[in-house]
Structure formats: C-alpha cells, structure tokens
Amino acid sequence: MDSLLLQWVCLVFIVTSALCGVFAWPNDLPGSWELLVADAGIASMHTAVTHHNTVVLLDRANIGPSHIILPRGHCRFDGHDAVLKQDCYSHSVVLDLQTNRIRPLMILTDTWCSSGQFLPDGTLLSTGGDMDGFKKIRMFKPCKADGFCDWDELKDVELAEGRWYATNQILPDGSVIIVGGRATNTIEYFPPRKGAVFLPFLADVEDKQMDNLYPYVHLLPSGHIFIFANDRAVLYDHDIDKIVRDFPPLPGGPRNYPSAGSSVMLALQGDYSMAVIVVCGGAQFGAFLQKSTDAPAHGSCGRIVATEPHPVWQMEDMPFGRIMGDMVMLPTGEVLIINGAQAGSQGFEMATNPCLHPVLYRPDQPVGLRFMTLNPGIVPRLYHSTANLLPDGRVLLAGSNPHYFYRFKAKFPTELRIEAFSPEYLSADRANLRPEIHGIPETIRYGEVFEVSVSVPLPVVGIVEVNFGSAPFATHSFSQGQRLVKLAVTSAVPNGNLYKIGCTAPPNGMVAPPGYYMAFAVNQGVPSIARWVQVVD
Incomplete structure (x- = not known):
C-alpha cells in the first residue's frame, strides 16, 4: 500500500471512530477512548466526583459567556466583571454519569484557580479564587442526579487570608488544612481554628517563577503532612503548627505551578506504616519567565519513602517529557499519567506539543520497567484540564482552556468535550x-x-x-x-x-x-x- 493511500485509510479510520464516540488508534497499545459529552457548556478547570455518581465541574466566573445558560431568573451581577456586568451564563455544571446529561449550577464569585476538598458528609468545599472570590468559602452538598442541589456561598464566614492557587487536604478529624496561595505563605483550617499561620517554608522556596503555588500536599499515615513546593519538601505537624522535618531537594528543578509537574502518594497497604511519594514531570527552569513555549519539558520522576529515617529520592524517567500531566491513582494501585504537553510551561498560551499518549506507572516493577505507554487520544488537554477516577474504573477527562477567555478558533481551542479513558483492565479479554x-x-x-x-x-x-x-x-x-x-x-x-x-x-x-x-x-x-x-x- 503506498503512503498516500495509507494516510487516507488512517484518516477515514480516525474520523469514523471519533464520530462514533469511541476512538482507538490502529495499533496494539492498551487502553481505549470514549466521547461522553460533545459540549459540556464549560471548560472544567476544577473537577470532582460525588458519592451520588455525579461530577461537579467548575470554571472561572469571569470568563464571559459560556455555552450553557442558567435557569430563567438566575443571573449574577458584578460591576467589576470585565466582560459581563449581568451574567446569566453558568460557570459550573453537574454531570450525571448514568445519562451523561449536564445541569447548570450557579456560582456567584470567581473560582479561578481555587482549591477544594470533600468533607466527611460528602459536601464539596470550595475555597478562595480570584477577585471577588479571593476569600470566599462555598459548599456544594450533592444530591441524586434528578435533584436540584446547587452551590451555597457562605456569608457569615470567610478565609482568614485570600487564597489563589492554594491546596486543600482533609485531616484525620475531618477538618481541612488549606496551604499556601499566590503571595500567601501561610496555612489555615476549615472550620476556622486560629486564623492564618505563617509557613516560612513557602516563602523560602518561592522564586521569581512562583513555583511554590498549588503545593503538593499529602496526609501521611503518621498523621503528619508532607508538603512539597518548588523542589523541596517538609513534614508538617498540624497539631502544633510546626515543621518537624526537612527532606532533601528533588533533582531536576521546580515542579509546582507554573513548572507544572504532578504528584501522588502511592497506595497505603500492609500495616500502613510506609508512605511513598512520587513527583513526575515539569518545565525547564526559566521557561515560564522567558515565555519559551518550545522549551522541552523534562520527564524525570522522583520517588521517596517519606516515612524512612533517612529518605532519598530515587530518580527515573518517563517515556515522554511532560508538563501539566495528571496523575490518577487507579483501583489497582497503579498510576495513570495523562494530559499535558511536551514543551513550554503552565499558563495562558504557554505550552505546545500536546502529549497525547497516557502512561501507566507500575510501582511494584523495578526501575526501568515501571512505565508503559498507552493508546493515545486525539483531544489535546493542556492548561486547565483535569482527570478523575470514576466508580466504574474509567478516568474522566475534562477541560483545557489555554486562553484567557474562551477561544474556539485557535491552534489549541477551548475544549468543551468530556471524554473517558478505559485502562487495559476494562478490555473485553479481561471481562x-x-x-x-x-x-x-x-x-x-x-x-x-x-x-x-x-x-x-x-x-x-x-x-x-x-x-x-x-x-x-x-x-x-x-x-x-x-x-x-x-x-x-x-x-x-x-x-x-x-x-x-x-x-x-x-x-x-x-x-x-x-x-x-x-x-x-x-x-x-x-x-x-x-x-x-x-x-x-
């Protein structure tokens, strides 16, 4: 078959598969793709799966018109909004996983680059954001898919400090620690305890790139908090609000926003005394400041046993350099690394060369055999994209808006499609x-x-x-x-x-x-x- 005919056959295969809603490249790589929603109305920047088998999706509230309108009589009025003073468009939706139907939700304040966490009763806590959302606390108490639950923005309590690009982590008693944010080198708690507590570590690791934003925060089985920012990590005792341990620096440069790596804590098992943290990917140092969209991302991963007396980082390389990849813990204990780009940094129009191949990280394998390249998708998922494990074992992919506002005519347009990736364990031969x-x-x-x-x-x-x-x-x-x-x-x-x-x-x-x-x-x-x-x- 000559090359031109082969290209034509491949193109017909790709287009036909995409139109049918299920996509697989003509190769033998594991995994398959499925289109769930052609137009979710918003590009999800924040995504969370509720115990009612629904998915809450959130975008900025000052993005301008979305593709979904609020119910009649529900409008947001904001004289400081640069685009819409009277905004009757929805910037948050809920997805019913059984029917793939979308219902608009109403959010009143700007959730741009906010943080979140589920509370013990299943309520989704949303904290901070930009502009009028800087110090806001919001609640979404999920209901069944046919219900009419919506966001509740608290009026009688707010954050002690404004938080933009912060990270939340639920604690053993069900309260939530809120860590960092842009120009906010403190922590605080919800429900409020004592106001903001200065965390000098965040100030120490801040550089001109602001690589201490969205710190990687993991609750260890000891009860202490592992906090990673830039290229360093500490162990934090939230009972006495003190750093009790420093970890060695991770080789390879900064990993947090805007250098855009990712992190997971591997599965807890056995007697639960050991906790292993993995940090993967990131931009070249200086790529963000230099606005270098073609600076190759690096593919190094560091792995550390955070509970050892003298831990060290064990280094290895992914098959691809990757920024803005999402690391998703699968039910098996393996980790799916998906989304992102192979060049540039995090930020509006700062990345190129989408990384379409997911990678499976198999933690029980020896170094050199831990990564498996999976079946690539066709939708670039760049800045402001998300990945979440679903109850049926698939992984939900949403969002990607590498522009300041919604732009549908661009090299990498604003993405309203929602997809699902099925790992190999859901293949027909394993049914x-x-x-x-x-x-x-x-x-x-x-x-x-x-x-x-x-x-x-x-x-x-x-x-x-x-x-x-x-x-x-x-x-x-x-x-x-x-x-x-x-x-x-x-x-x-x-x-x-x-x-x-x-x-x-x-x-x-x-x-x-x-x-x-x-x-x-x-x-x-x-x-x-x-x-x-x-x-x-």
Whole structure:
C-alpha cells in the first residue's frame, strides 16, 4: 500500500471512530477512548466526583459567556466583571454519569484557580479564587442526579487570608488544612481554628517563577503532612503548627505551578506504616519567565519513602517529557499519567506539543520497567484540564482552556468535550475476571471487621483485594485529597454463587480520613464497579 493511500485509510479510520464516540488508534497499545459529552457548556478547570455518581465541574466566573445558560431568573451581577456586568451564563455544571446529561449550577464569585476538598458528609468545599472570590468559602452538598442541589456561598464566614492557587487536604478529624496561595505563605483550617499561620517554608522556596503555588500536599499515615513546593519538601505537624522535618531537594528543578509537574502518594497497604511519594514531570527552569513555549519539558520522576529515617529520592524517567500531566491513582494501585504537553510551561498560551499518549506507572516493577505507554487520544488537554477516577474504573477527562477567555478558533481551542479513558483492565479479554460487588456495608467504622460478597465469571484464583479510593478535587495537574487504601483481607470463600471476603477497615483517620470512598473489589488486576462507602469514626 503506498503512503498516500495509507494516510487516507488512517484518516477515514480516525474520523469514523471519533464520530462514533469511541476512538482507538490502529495499533496494539492498551487502553481505549470514549466521547461522553460533545459540549459540556464549560471548560472544567476544577473537577470532582460525588458519592451520588455525579461530577461537579467548575470554571472561572469571569470568563464571559459560556455555552450553557442558567435557569430563567438566575443571573449574577458584578460591576467589576470585565466582560459581563449581568451574567446569566453558568460557570459550573453537574454531570450525571448514568445519562451523561449536564445541569447548570450557579456560582456567584470567581473560582479561578481555587482549591477544594470533600468533607466527611460528602459536601464539596470550595475555597478562595480570584477577585471577588479571593476569600470566599462555598459548599456544594450533592444530591441524586434528578435533584436540584446547587452551590451555597457562605456569608457569615470567610478565609482568614485570600487564597489563589492554594491546596486543600482533609485531616484525620475531618477538618481541612488549606496551604499556601499566590503571595500567601501561610496555612489555615476549615472550620476556622486560629486564623492564618505563617509557613516560612513557602516563602523560602518561592522564586521569581512562583513555583511554590498549588503545593503538593499529602496526609501521611503518621498523621503528619508532607508538603512539597518548588523542589523541596517538609513534614508538617498540624497539631502544633510546626515543621518537624526537612527532606532533601528533588533533582531536576521546580515542579509546582507554573513548572507544572504532578504528584501522588502511592497506595497505603500492609500495616500502613510506609508512605511513598512520587513527583513526575515539569518545565525547564526559566521557561515560564522567558515565555519559551518550545522549551522541552523534562520527564524525570522522583520517588521517596517519606516515612524512612533517612529518605532519598530515587530518580527515573518517563517515556515522554511532560508538563501539566495528571496523575490518577487507579483501583489497582497503579498510576495513570495523562494530559499535558511536551514543551513550554503552565499558563495562558504557554505550552505546545500536546502529549497525547497516557502512561501507566507500575510501582511494584523495578526501575526501568515501571512505565508503559498507552493508546493515545486525539483531544489535546493542556492548561486547565483535569482527570478523575470514576466508580466504574474509567478516568474522566475534562477541560483545557489555554486562553484567557474562551477561544474556539485557535491552534489549541477551548475544549468543551468530556471524554473517558478505559485502562487495559476494562478490555473485553479481561471481562471474565471482572468481579461484581453484591454486598458491602454502606457505613464502616475504623478497625471494623466486615464482609464483602462478590461474584466473578471465572473461579477466583488468588486473593481478591478490596481497595478504598477517595474522590479528590482535581485541578492544575494535582488531585487534592487523592489516596488509595488497600484493606487487609482474607481469602475469598465460596458461598453458593458468590464469594465472601473478610475485610478489616482502616485503623484510623490518619490512614483514611473520614468521608466517602469508592470501594473496589480487584481480582487479578481487574476492578469491579465501585460501591460508595462512608468511613466514620
């Protein structure tokens, strides 16, 4: 077949597949893509999955007209808005995962580059933003897909300091620590405790690029907080508000906004005494200040056992240099690295060469064998894009607006499509391994012993895992509050057509803060559809 004919055949394949809503390149790489929503109305900058199997999407409130209008009589009035003084367009929506239908929500203040976290009762907390949202606190109490829940902006309480580009993390007692922000080198708590507390570490690591923004914050099973900013990290004791440990610098330069790496804490398991942090990707130092859109991103990853007495960073390289990649903890304990670009930095129109290939990080493999390149997509997901694990094991991809306002005629246009990526564990040849949960308690207390009933098409071989995955707040290449906890389980025991698995709940809120989790049964690397479980004290 000559090259021109081959190109034509490939083009027909790509266009036909895209129109049908499911896309796969003509190769043997794992994973598949699906178009869920052709026009979500907004480009999601912040995305979170609720325990009612809906997804909350948020954009800036001063973006100008979106593609979705608020219900009649619901308008926002802001004399300082540069585009619309009377704004009757929605800048937040909720997606029903069962029907893929979109419902507009009303947000009153600007959530641009805000932070968020789910509270123990499943309420989504949104904090800070820009302009009139700088010190605002908002709540979204989710409801069933046919309900009419909406945002509630608190009037009697606000942040002690304005926070733009901050990070939230739920704590063992169910409160939330809010870390940093642009020109805000402090922490504070919700519910409010004592106002803002100065954190000199954030000031020390700030450079001209502001690479201490959206710090990577992880709650360790010790109860201390791991805070990473620029190229350094500290251990923070939130009970006494003091830094109790410094970690060695991570080689390779800054990783936080606008250098745009990403980070996860690997699955907690065993006796839960060990916590491993991984930080991957980033821009070349100076790319943001020099507005160098073609400066190649680097692909180095650092991995550190944060609970060791004398930890060091173990370095390795991804198959691609990547900025603005999202790291998503899968139910299996593997990590999906998706979205982003191979050149430039974070910021409006600052990145080029989209990185369309997802990568699977397999933490149990030796260095050199941990990364697997997956089937590429066709939609560039650059600045202001998100990735979230769904209860059925797919990963939701939303957003990408590398422009100050919505622009649909550009090299990288504002993106309103929502997609789902299915990892290889959802492929047809593994369907006979996929378990189904038939029975699990809706509420589980710390340390409680309980049973999970599952069915599997083929007889069970080996251990069926039961793993709890949180629902994080994804924004700017970091998922705030993301964690996966592997429970202690007994061997699956046949019980008629089902198997019974004995499980022990997480021991305390340091391992699994109170709240709603997706409970997955995992059989030979294939997860079930999750059941939502509330972990309580």
